[in-house]
Amino acid sequence: MAELADNTEKHSVLFLLMMFAPLNQTGVFRNHKFIKYLPEYGIDPVVVTLPVEQAKSIFHTSIDEELLKELPKNLKIYRVPCKEERNIFPKPVSDFLRIYFSIQDNVARRWKENVMKFMGEIIAKHQPKLIYTSLPPFSSGSLGLEISKNFGLPLVTDMRDLWSHFGGGAMPSYFHYILSLNEEKKLYQKSAAVIYVTPQMLKTLQKISPEKTERKYHYIPNGFDTDFHQLKPFKFTPKADRVRIGYVGAFYYQPERRESQFKPWWKKRFHKMLEYRHVQDDWLYRSPYFFFKTLNYLFKSKPEFRKQIQVEFIGHTPDWLLNMVDEFALGSNVIHHGFVPSGRCKKIQEGFDLFLATSENIIGEDHYCLPSKIFDFVGMSKPILGFVTSGIQREFILKSGLGMICDPDDIPASADTMLELISSGKTFTPNLDYLQNFHRPLLARELSTLVRAIS
Numbered sequence: 001m002a003e004l005a006d007n008t009e010k011h012s013v014l015f016l017l018m019m020f021a022p023l024n025q026t027g028v029f030r031n032h033k034f035i036k037y038l039p040e041y042g043i044d045p046v047v048v049t050l051p052v053e054q055a056k057s058i059f060h061t062s063i064d065e066e067l068l069k070e071l072p073k074n075l076k077i078y079r080v081p082c083k084e085e086r087n088i089f090p091k092p093v094s095d096f097l098r099i100y101f102s103i104q105d106n107v108a109r110r111w112k113e114n115v116m117k118f119m120g121e122i123i124a125k126h127q128p129k130l131i132y133t134s135l136p137p138f139s140s141g142s143l144g145l146e147i148s149k150n151f152g153l154p155l156v157t158d159m160r161d162l163w164s165h166f167g168g169g170a171m172p173s174y175f176h177y178i179l180s181l182n183e184e185k186k187l188y189q190k191s192a193a194v195i196y197v198t199p200q201m202l203k204t205l206q207k208i209s210p211e212k213t214e215r216k217y218h219y220i221p222n223g224f225d226t227d228f229h230q231l232k233p234f235k236f237t238p239k240a241d242r243v244r245i246g247y248v249g250a251f252y253y254q255p256e257r258r259e260s261q262f263k264p265w266w267k268k269r270f271h272k273m274l275e276y277r278h279v280q281d282d283w284l285y286r287s288p289y290f291f292f293k294t295l296n297y298l299f300k301s302k303p304e305f306r307k308q309i310q311v312e313f314i315g316h317t318p319d320w321l322l323n324m325v326d327e328f329a330l331g332s333n334v335i336h337h338g339f340v341p342s343g344r345c346k347k348i349q350e351g352f353d354l355f356l357a358t359s360e361n362i363i364g365e366d367h368y369c370l371p372s373k374i375f376d377f378v379g380m381s382k383p384i385l386g387f388v389t390s391g392i393q394r395e396f397i398l399k400s401g402l403g404m405i406c407d408p409d410d411i412p413a414s415a416d417t418m419l420e421l422i423s424s425g426k427t428f429t430p431n432l433d434y435l436q437n438f439h440r441p442l443l444a445r446e447l448s449t450l451v452r453a454i455s
Helices: 026-041 052-059 065-070 091-100 107-126 139-151 174-190 199-208 255-261 289-301 319-327 342-350 372-377 392-400 411-424 432-438 440-454
Strands: 011-016 043-049 076-079 130-135 155-159 193-196 217-219 234-236 243-248 309-314 334-338 354-358 384-387 403-406 426-428
Touching: 011 026, 011 107, 011 139, 011 440, 026 043, 026 065, 026 130, 026 372, 026 440, 043 107, 043 440, 065 342, 076 107, 107 139, 130 139, 130 440, 139 155, 139 174, 155 174, 155 440, 174 199, 193 199, 193 440, 199 217, 243 342, 289 319, 289 354, 289 384, 289 411, 309 342, 319 334, 384 392, 384 411, 392 403, 392 432, 403 411, 432 440
Parallel strands: 011 043, 011 130, 043 076, 130 155, 155 193, 193 217, 243 309, 243 354, 309 334, 354 384, 384 403
Antiparallel strands: 234 426
């Protein structure tokens, strides 16, 4: 790891992060790791975030205090509370009003007054060179812009996901889409720099705001901590007893959203008739549906393998997942661990033989999301079993040499692929030239270089 030269000027950077440790959520880990390594490159992070219990409630997640132990001991964290959400109407009415009379989440609106109350004092004390914020939640971008304007500091916007072109759910109407698009465009135009996490995202970002790439848009992917020089070829050896296939985290699949998406507009309830989707996608592919379907097919043709394969999930267990297990008669093959602390999670993962990966199906395009959890598998010497569509996850699994691909649209072929792996085994050779581009200390150095170039 590179060391900071003695004559390198220290740069203070204000991190405006609605999601931050000890929240145990995917949206936390990317910036958690940046902040862990940035001081080694002369960047002094200052974090403004929400109180722990309030953030836990807002984002419906768990807490893992172990995450705080990874951070610099002298890290300054300001936990500024936001106003509680007030509903003067019954929940169904308030939900309707919130959805149809807003274009983004309401966290920034509730947080703004208190943040602005303390922001002047925080900036005066730490003298940050710029403000950095990470989306989603998307309202964080709007609040970051206002702070940037009020205090004359450049804003760096980190896009972990797309905004108006995000396919996870429909907009209430085309009018909502246009308003969101304009808000997003304004954010990109007024940001000093916009960071994107996969090459597939850049095409969409440039459509929204066609700035010169080298000046405005900067590629810094998610990554891993393991020293890539320690990565060695590893072999998956067939087991006579149990093959444990594990998945960690959420699937972001909601059956009711999918049902509404594919239902003709005239069959929808009145308030959903105007829904608009700029991106056509199918998030059933992000669920384990096609993996389960393959197992069901395999067990019917090779019933002896039913006793050999065990599937384990770490994370929230939604009702639809339980129903899906029942649909494919896999109750005796599936274990649900629920939420577990990061230390225990790692121990459970160490017992897995294969890691399951899934991806949404972006109709007519490549999927653009490479989840941070896939990097947790790097260095574990266990192969990734990718039930993924065309896009960045398929590209990563193949180029990294860390796994193999099953086509979710070809169940017999996927069953054959799994059968061959479980029966014959396979040697996997990590591609070090490719993987070094995702090493977190290197990524933190790239962010520090960007910070110095702007400030």
